[in-house]
Amino acid sequence: MELPYEVLVYLFKYLPKSDRKVASETCRSWYLAANDQCFLKNKVAVFYKTVLSDDFPSPLNIFEESIITYNNYLFNEVEISNKQNEFWNKMGEHIRCLTIRDCDICEKVFVYMLQKCTNLETLNIENCKELFMSGRLLEGKSEGFLTDNLENLKCLSLSGNQYLTDALFNRFVSAAPALEELNLSACSLQFHCGLVKKFYPLSINIFQNPSESVLTFYFLLQFIERRAKDIKRLHFSCTLIDGAALKSLSEVKDLKLHSLQVYSCDQLTNAGILSLTTHQTSLRELDIGLCTRVTDQSLVNICKNLVNLEYLNIRRCRAVTDLGIAELHNLKKLKSLNISQCELLTKDGLEKGICAGENKSLEELDINSLNIDQTGIIMLSERLPNLRVLNLSNCFNAVTDASVQVIFKNQLFLRTLKMSHCDKVSDAGLTGMGKIETKDGEDGPIMSSIDESHVPPKIHLGSRAEEEIVRDARRKRDVMLMCENLTMDSYTGYSLARIKSLKELDISGCNRITDVSLTYAFNFKEMIIINLSRCQQITCKGIEHLVRNCPSIEYINLTDCYNLKDDAVIEIVKHLKRLKQLELRGCNQLTDETLTAISTHCTKLQFLDVQGCRNMSPELACSIGSLPTLHTVLMSKPGPYIDDGKKNRAPAPAFLPSLMRKLRLH
Template identity: 40%
Template sequence: MDSSYVFNDLEPSYADLPMEIIVSIFRYLNYTDIQSCSLVCRRWLEASKYSEFQSNVMIRITKLCVSDKLPPGKVFLNSDRPFPHIYMDEATFGTLDHFFAHMGKTAQSVTFESTDLTEKQFCAVLADLCGINTLSIVRCTSLFMTGQFLESPTDRKTIADTMSRVRFLSLKFNQYLSDAILLRITQLISSLEMLDMSGCHIAYHCAIQRRFYPEELANHPSESILTFKFILHVIRAHQNSLKELNFSNTLIGGGAMTALCEIPFLNLEKLLLHSCRQLNTSGIRGFIAAQTNLRTLDLSDTLCVTDECLETIVNNLQQIEVLNIKGCTKVTKKGALLLAKLCGSLKSLNISHCDGISGDAIGEGIASQPNPMLEKLYMSHLNICEDCVTKCGVNLYNLRVLDISNCINGVTDQSVQVLLKNLVLLRELNMEECFRITDAALTGISVEETQPSERPRSLSMEFFHHLPQDNVSEGGSLKISLRSKAEEEIVRDAERKKAMLAVYELNLDESKINGVPIKNLRGLRKLNLRGCNKISDVSLKYGFIFLELRNLLLSNCQQISVVGMEALVQNCPSIEELDLSDCYNINDKTIEVVTKNLKRLRSLHISGCTQLTDHSLDSIVVNCKVLHTLSVFRCRRMYSDIEERLINMSSVRILNMDHSATMDNGDIFRLKKRLDY
């Protein structure tokens, strides 16, 4: 017998592993990886169908007709997989005798957003989705415009069984929602836990309520207006079960907050008030003092949050886990220092755009001591120093998400090195517009001088910031440069890139590199380096090795070319979103390399890449099988009709491009309708 045959026969079969082991391995994978594994064999397919892996699976039908006779509806009818979440985005409805009845066997939530839906269709769909606990109706103008939604007792009876099981209700951004419609919907729900009214046109002023509700009609809900009076009635009816309220982007004020405080058994855990500009400080403080069990509080972009508000939060909300005060410009150092008292519970903090918070307030407050609880920190657009970023890197070592975008002064090569060394659990890192960082920060090379006898000589970080500008002649006399400031910067960047490449190409021993490369963040999934124009191919080639990286944003990084992208696509094979906008060194060869190797690419942004021609479109059409979004603004050398080139790409839903000519071809028109419906 052939010895090679005997060896292969004795090799372990991974398909025959016990199901418990396969499931345990799958727990380390994201959903996309699990989907790929399910195609290997039947046993792995069976493992991928375990409920814990399917609990967040969503069908999102965008700008398509849902019908039993057309894909994708026809395809799903032949599937036995569970799909717990259904999302209809700008969808239309055709013949539907079996689709929702089939999907309703496993559906737990359904969302209708900007969907052309009639009342009869809505009732027929919900009658089939009898197991859902979450219902979202977003921007469905046609459904509520007449004001007679669910007026018929027959319609209410049809969906009564389904609605009785609903626990989470979202009616956001519906301008024609009225008191009568709201009551008809909520009266069918037995126990409501979440109510989302964000973006609705809610009347809070008593004078408006008196106009539409004279004494003789005080208890008859109007079909013309949505008032806080009847919303309060709904909240009172469900006060024993209600845990979450969302009034973001409405005109809710202090009086409404006081009215909520008077509901005796209301015990909220989550309150969202984003961009509620009519709120006042006393109303917020009174509500917080009454609702001491809040775990999530969003007061972003409101004008009422002051240091006194933060003091009330710190003293009363001992269990708070998520706090968002983004854009609250009245908060100062005094209030920021108080946040240190929440170190025992706070997991997510957003202080972006808080102009009154300085770097020393963060360094002496939330980042003043080791904090293992905080997992997400957003502090973009702050005037912080390098020492502040360093303290965050040292003491907030359990961070999973860090946003330091537009923190120009604090984000330098030295401070980034501290982050890369200590924040090894990071999953998302945003350093957009931090243009001071260079390749030295992301590769870890040249942090310190090596011994003079070593060859090649390691270069210090200061060297990369202060490269010679070729303004001294060989004889020592000064030369006058006729370059502009921008041109001088371009030359320095080019020299810096050459120097870094020279160090690596001469096979520098990595053991002599004292810095930490960005690949130390092995679990990184999203990286935003937009506007970091000192980043070059060196970082892509020698620093970026991320097996889990899904989103990479590199727009306005002009030094990136095909050299770096060839290495990137090999070392980061899981990329699903790639932004190369305004990278003028990107050419057709680069796009060919990207599309051939990134098999999971779903979103590609190449706007402003002026070297790209129609050959790039050909590469996209041939290689991108799951592309969903394509942006090609300002690609002036693409002369052909882009819609015609993409007509056979059934996966594309969003196409961002410059104004196109009038289309005569019927097939092109249908594509345009599918994309921009």
Template identity: 35%
Template sequence: MQQTSNFFITKTMESYELKDKDYRSWKPSYGELPMEIIQHIFRFLSFPDVQVAGKTCQRWREASFNTEFSTKNIIRFSKVCLSDRSSPAKDFLMSNRPFRNYHFEEVTFGPIKNIMSHIGNTAEEIIFDNVDVGDKQFYAIMSLLPKIRAITITRCSPLFMSGSFLDNIDDRLSVCINFCRIQDLSLKDNQYLSDAILLRITEMMHSINTLDLSGCHIAYHNAIQRRFYPNDVDVTPSESILTFKFIMSIISMHHQNLRSLNLSNTLISPPSLIALSDLSFKGFLLQNVGLANCRQVNNISLQSFLKKQNKLLTLDLSGTICVNDSCIDVIVKNLPLLQELNISGCINITNNGSSLLGELKYLKSLNVSRCDGIQSEGLTNGVAAKPNATLLYLQMAHLQVCEEAIMVLAQNLPELRVLNLSHCVNGVTDESVQCIIQNLRWLRDLSLENCFRITDVALTGINISQVVLGPNSQNSIDKLHQFSLSSLAEGYISNDSNHSIKISLRSKAEEDIVRDAIRKKAMVATYEMNSIRECDMEGYSIKELQGLKSLYLGGCNKISDVSLKYGLKFVELQNLSLSNCQQISLTGIEQMVHACPSIETLDLSDCESINDKAIQLITVNLTRLRALHINGCSQLTDHTLDAILVNCKNLQTLSIHRCRRIYTDIEDRLSEMSTLRDLEIDNSSNIDNACLLRLKKRLDY
């Protein structure tokens, strides 16, 4: 009996050990997750991340094809010859994904019936930006887009230059059915747009929700209008001029449905703006208004207009110089629902006006960049006067603010997603950046460009004076000690035998350079000896902003490789600018490319320590790289071009000005890159159409 019991216990133990071993060897199979869970995960990812995730297995690939994600994406054809007979049109025809949004930028159209029919099956929004298309071809394209809801035609001079666009009744009938479904219309930056063309387009549309005429040549003055319309009885629209008279008639026609109006960068006059405000009696209430850089508008007309638009959610007045404190007072009192306000470049706004902005309870986005009259008090007594969890986006570049003000902003605006402090030289210091890192953990976009006072301490929290070197670092300590003493003594102490004294002839700037060199030497020594420990990081490291996607440090020339090793560790970082950071070298790049694998745009302009090996590491490890700027990197040679050609499979923009050691014909070498769209080089006009470059080189197209 005892023997049987022992046998049973032994078998039980063996079975338990076997199950325990199986449990420890078990690994989760993420490919077998329910489709709903995979799609829920994808909702938190950017489009490039979804693309990469879709390559892991067949199930995740199917999840990435979900309509929910494809409707948010824009298919962009840029600087190519689009033809059914060649790529990329032939490649796209094989796709069955239902995309909704398309953008054609500087495209030359060939035979495109097949590709446009394919696009027309699902397209709801389309943008034509500086495309080479004639009116007949445009009619043919529009006839193939039965589901279109929004259209943008910008910088398309050949289309409107003749003035005969849609002047034929048969042409209008061919596109009328599709045009009548359009609700959002943008014709911005078209210098040949006329009354006749605008009327022909809009009279086919049943309901206009959005109208964008920004940057168009609109005649507002009565004298000019009378020249083309001498008799009020004669209302035949002119093919030579675009007047506010006809724009007003179109707005009146659609005033019940029109919710967004953009007249930015036009010469809209005070009487015209007052005429718009008078329409409010007919129920003309906008939600989004753009009046940026409207220099002819005066204070009275602007206030009259704003007082009658109490449903506004978005208001852009950037560069409109008449905006002052009284206008801000009108905005605060009459626009209680306002969520986005852009008053950048409004130099007449002072701290008094800025202090009122804290009363906008629903304000999510604020841009006060280049408002010379706004200083520290205007912000600390305004949007940051008390804890504010509503404001998400704050642009305040080129402001004269102090260090304490930035700290108050960081403490009272905890939900910020975007913070732009570019050129805030006085306020952006190591201490204020540390406060930002400590409090703004939701930041996605941080700009500190040309804030040259910050050092590695700001980004790493490392106090170099507290670093304790390891016991095996005596040789390095001696070398560091000798360097520091000799550098500090240089110019002050001479040969003791004759007791002569050298007086330094350095300027203050030169002394700062020497001091920075000594500091960098100390940091590099500790860096090479890996002597920095967690206990030495007394402050906060920028790597704690785990969701950061854009970081701009251009002109912060005291940033060194130490920041790249101990600070920049972002899995989601997509845009990084380190231009004019001369202390960045191969050592830091080697760490950065592994810690930030998702970078798509990288600017290393004027980083003179960057060499071919650094570019090799960048091109091999940053597989998503789309834009690379290496202007003024004087150590780069032809080997850099080799690395770019071999490793960069997605590169679209390359800027290599002032790289004087690159001798080969850059155009010949880079014509092999089928993805390249923008190339900026020396001694040649910028090649902004890579398709023409390939034509010249007799390549595929």
């Protein structure tokens, strides 16, 4: 007896996206339920490096004939021509969000697309320089049918288009009366007053005669003043916006911004931030990362005036110190905070700021490369109980076996944990083995080195590095013995496996992690992304346990894990049925047997990196590009072969053009 459609939809709401996708492949009724309208609004049909011409069976036909109607489409690095007109004829009216990124498309085809997409709400045209190069795009099309087609457009992104001008910009926004969000990141936006005087004399009407040569902030500001009541979100990242321009923008009458992104804007100053915080008190999201001129003065004003802020990014604002961070306790609604690479921050600032008391609102925290010790990590873990995302990468002195134990004890809701290059973490910390209890009942320290008090002193004749290798081997042996003898009574530590809902884990560069951790601390049914690059002690034995206990992995990075052999990759491709991205760069023991296994078992693989795998045949590595789902293969350039001491400079074999689109030679 089949479950009713409504019951299936209700049950699928509790499944993660990946599980729901796999469930949809079970039968027709499950497919329909997993693609109910409540799920479709967030689904995107992605065409990446796909051949859409008539010479091959076009993937667009699948969507034309599908019983499910998708509303969101992304075209990335593809050629869009008039050969796809039938697709726009059939599907155009259903499209709500359309993204064209790094595509080869001409003006005539683009206009035809807009004619057919009559219900667009989001339009993203990113890095399509050829489309804007002539300056004639949409000329004469701003009125009439185009205005009717874009009347529901709320979000417009023209980011990364260096040939964008005031005239081109005006044609787009004139046809979109309901615009709420505008993205001009990485555009050549000009702020110099001399250009304004040159192109816009005092007597001229700028909207009737917009410049066809430059994109000016002056013209943009006039547009925002006209639409101030509607505009809610602005993106000017990677532009030359300065304090004076931000001040002018902030003081626009009736403008009530909810989100502003000015990431990597080196000219931005405290004066502009001060004006922003004074006039735009409704802000909920603010990104000023990599704005090197921002200081404590800006952060103090942000925390004082923007009390509704939920997202704040001040990554690599190197002038910010504990004085500014201490004011973060005023942001009671803050959910996401990025203070990574702020070199002057210490534990004291964090204690007075986000850790002034128990902070239940903060869910995402990025403290990558902060100069704190392990007591700082322990404090954060104890006072931020509801974290979902935590990035501790490059906190060399802070992330130790003792501090990660506190994380595993308190952060049970984590979805993402990143500890890249924290090389003090060992198997003892990830498994919880070696933890002791003191006489007063408090938790004692983690074993970070073996107890050699019973070992008679010896003179070690090797180097310090060799001595450390010996210590690591003994530590691995002791932890393995404890794990094998594990009982409920003797187990007093906290294993990584306690974080049941973990979906992304990055422990790249943690070279003390061995097969012991993969065997006893990894059991995550929802794990999707795992980065084990430069964990050079792991072997096939650990990989075997990993792929069996974490069957949902889609992205795995094993770069420079030079102890891995073909049998490890065979285990991966056989048991990870959802695998989409596999990185094996620098695994120099792998041979053609690995490539054969990939081509046999990987039915969903999209990305493969085998650079530096010198025992692989270049011909076989190239031929693997024939896999239907694979869009990118990274491999080393085929060099001259050496036969009997002589170089054979025979040319590499000719490959099909469709395969060459997938290959990137390095």
